[in-house]
Amino acid sequence: MRRLHYGMNVSLDGYIATPGGDLDWSEPSDALFQWWLDEEKAISLFLYGRRLWETMNGYWPTGDRQPGATPAEIEFARNWRDTPKVVFSSTIAEVDGNARLVTGDAVAEITRLKGEDGGPMRVGGAALAASAMRSGLVDEYAIVTHPVLLGGGTPFFTALDGRVDLDLVETRTFPGGVVLTRYETRR
Numbered sequence: 001m002r003r004l005h006y007g008m009n010v011s012l013d014g015y016i017a018t019p020g021g022d023l024d025w026s027e028p029s030d031a032l033f034q035w036w037l038d039e040e041k042a043i044s045l046f047l048y049g050r051r052l053w054e055t056m057n058g059y060w061p062t063g064d065r066q067p068g069a070t071p072a073e074i075e076f077a078r079n080w081r082d083t084p085k086v087v088f089s090s091t092i093a094e095v096d097g098n099a100r101l102v103t104g105d106a107v108a109e110i111t112r113l114k115g116e117d118g119g120p121m122r123v124g125g126a127a128l129a130a131s132a133m134r135s136g137l138v139d140e141y142a143i144v145t146h147p148v149l150l151g152g153g154t155p156f157f158t159a160l161d162g163r164v165d166l167d168l169v170e171t172r173t174f175p176g177g178v179v180l181t182r183y184e185t186r187r
Helices: 030-041 050-057 060-065 071-082 106-114 126-134
Strands: 004-011 015-017 045-049 085-088 099-102 121-124 140-146 166-174 178-185
Touching: 004 126, 030 071, 030 140, 030 166, 045 050, 045 106, 045 126, 050 060, 050 085, 060 071, 085 106, 106 121, 106 126, 121 126, 140 166
Parallel strands: 004 121, 004 140, 045 085, 045 121, 085 099
Antiparallel strands: 004 015, 140 178, 166 178
């Protein structure tokens, strides 16, 4: 059975994007970018909601060919391109690259994918992750907290139907006052 991870950069007040949808408030240090790269290299399947898919697909297919791309950015772009992706959306007609589109029930498809053999999956996108959280499908949370208050926007966590107990498995600090906390769902 596969494990499902959910992790993103988060403001201190719990948001992953500004009210306008901007993600540019988090500037990762080299150490944090390398941590994200190592995490992404361990994932065998990315699950994206439409908005995050469009953001990622707007840059990373050619991220390794951008002027001034660092070796870590080049490696991240290549890993991103090579890793299979499932995009969940009812508003787009097609996806490209190493991705397939699911227009039906996201929870049913994630449940099916979790039941397969294979490496871990990462869910990305607040709405898609919210559905997975409410359905009890998330096995691990990686919260990378940045020292900024956004005052509103897209929350990392959604309202849940009940309590979810977690076990702390890792804490780490990065330059600039960024703190990682990683939790596993207690089953």
